[in-house]
Structures are given as C-alpha cells and as structure tokens.
Amino acid sequence: MNTSSQELLVIDFDRTVFDSDALYRDLYKLCKVNGIDRDFLDPSLALVPPDNLLFNFFLMVQRNRKIKPVMIEKVVAEMQSYIREKGHLYVFDDSRLFLSSAIESGWKVVILTYGDQGFQLAKFIGSKLSDLCHSFIVTSDVKWNQLEILGITPTIFLDDNPKNIDEIKTKFPETTVVEIKRPNTKYQNVLSIKADLVVNRLDWPLRLCETG
Structure with missing residues (x-):
C-alpha cells in the first residue's frame, strides 16, 4: 500500500511518454550512414540474457561479428551521443504538460519502465524528463x-x-488503469480487456484529480 496519502501516478516510459519506435528508426538511419544497413543488423543480438526479453539497441552493433571493432566503437559512441543530445526530441508533445500538471496538482509521479537498465537509463537521461517525475x-x-x-x-x-x-487491474482492482494508444507504435491495434479508459493523447491537466 502507499506509505502516504499522496495520490500516486505510475506511468510507463516507452511508447507512452517517449517515442521509442521513432528513435529506433533514426538509430537505424545513423547506422546506415556509417555503412551498416538495417538488413545487416540482427535484432536478436539486442536481447539481453538470461531470458532474452530485455532490449538494448547498442548490442545489435556491439555483438555483430561482421562489423569491424573500430566501426563498432565509432557507431556505438555516435548512437550514445545522439540519444544524450537529441533524446528530448522523442518525448511526445503532450507528455511534459501532462507530467508537470500532475505534479502541480500534488500527485507523486513514478515512471516505471521494463527493459535493460543501461539502455533505459540512456533514453531517460536523453529525454530530459528527470524534473517531471x-x-x-x-x-x-x-x-x-x-x-x-x-x-x-x-x-x-x-x-x-x-x-x-490487465495484470495491474487484476492485482490492484482499486487502481484506475488507463491504456494509451499512440499512432505508429507496437501495440496501437491491440486492446486490453480491463482498461478503465483508453486514450490516444495525454490531455489530462485537470482530470487526474477528478479520477482519483
């Protein structure tokens, strides 16, 4: 249970506040500029063991034995720099207002993301959202x-x-679960069964308090 009476918003990162798919498309383009075509990259190399469910884009290049080590070092450094400097451009245009409105309304905001620790932190740092959660x-x-x-x-x-x-609603039935469907993203055409609300934008500066 919550340790305080403060209302708590737990929000996802990828494809919710941050357009990861657009970033990945541009990282593929960056690789191509360096002579590494997308067909040359194996997505399975980006999966992190032991269960191979976590994703790290950098590993597709780092683990590719067909790419010369000097090129691997160059391209990975460029990708890391790109995310660090340009990552904020991939934050959805409604995310900052939504998060800031929640905080200004007295809510505690936690961004909870599933993924590889290093890669997720790189994206978060680049997003420049640290002051909004x-x-x-x-x-x-x-x-x-x-x-x-x-x-x-x-x-x-x-x-x-x-x-x-669906899992959160099952485990925490008192929680209001909101499903967001961003265009051109992984789950845009797949719906949950138990969502209390389905939206395609985060236009909620006032409805947060009403829902709580």
Whole structure:
C-alpha cells in the first residue's frame, strides 16, 4: 500500500511518454550512414540474457561479428551521443504538460519502465524528463510484481501494453488503469480487456484529480 496519502501516478516510459519506435528508426538511419544497413543488423543480438526479453539497441552493433571493432566503437559512441543530445526530441508533445500538471496538482509521479537498465537509463537521461517525475524505475520483472515489491498501489496506472494493463487491474482492482494508444507504435491495434479508459493523447491537466 502507499506509505502516504499522496495520490500516486505510475506511468510507463516507452511508447507512452517517449517515442521509442521513432528513435529506433533514426538509430537505424545513423547506422546506415556509417555503412551498416538495417538488413545487416540482427535484432536478436539486442536481447539481453538470461531470458532474452530485455532490449538494448547498442548490442545489435556491439555483438555483430561482421562489423569491424573500430566501426563498432565509432557507431556505438555516435548512437550514445545522439540519444544524450537529441533524446528530448522523442518525448511526445503532450507528455511534459501532462507530467508537470500532475505534479502541480500534488500527485507523486513514478515512471516505471521494463527493459535493460543501461539502455533505459540512456533514453531517460536523453529525454530530459528527470524534473517531471519523482522517481524513474527500471525493472526486468513484470510490473505488478515490481509494485508489490515496492509496496505501493497506484491511484492511476498508465501504460501502452495491454498485458500490463490487465495484470495491474487484476492485482490492484482499486487502481484506475488507463491504456494509451499512440499512432505508429507496437501495440496501437491491440486492446486490453480491463482498461478503465483508453486514450490516444495525454490531455489530462485537470482530470487526474477528478479520477482519483
């Protein structure tokens, strides 16, 4: 349960506040400029063991034995620099207002993301959203279990992944679960069963408090 009476918003990162798919398309372009065509890159190399479910774009280049080491070093450094300097451009245009409005309304905002620790942190740092959330948590576990470990129950849980939506509503039935469908993203055509609300934008500067 929550340790304070403060309303708690737990929100996803990738494809919710940050356009990861657009970033990945541009990272592929960066590779191509360096002579590494997309067909030359194996997405399976980006998966992090032991379960190979976590994604790290850098590893597609770093683990590719067909690419010369000097080129690997150059391209990975360029990608890291690009994300650090340009990552903020991939934040959805409604995300900053949404997050700032929640905080100004007295809500605690936690960004909870599933993925590889290093790669997720690189994107978050590049996004320049650190002043618009109280904490940023990277998990390799299912989100409902991570919340149980932390001992917190969200007032609102917001995610693009239908599986996360349904699992959170099952584990925390009192939580308002909101599913977002961004255009041209992974889950745009897949709906959850248990969402309390489905939206395609984060235009909620006032409805947060009403929902809570």
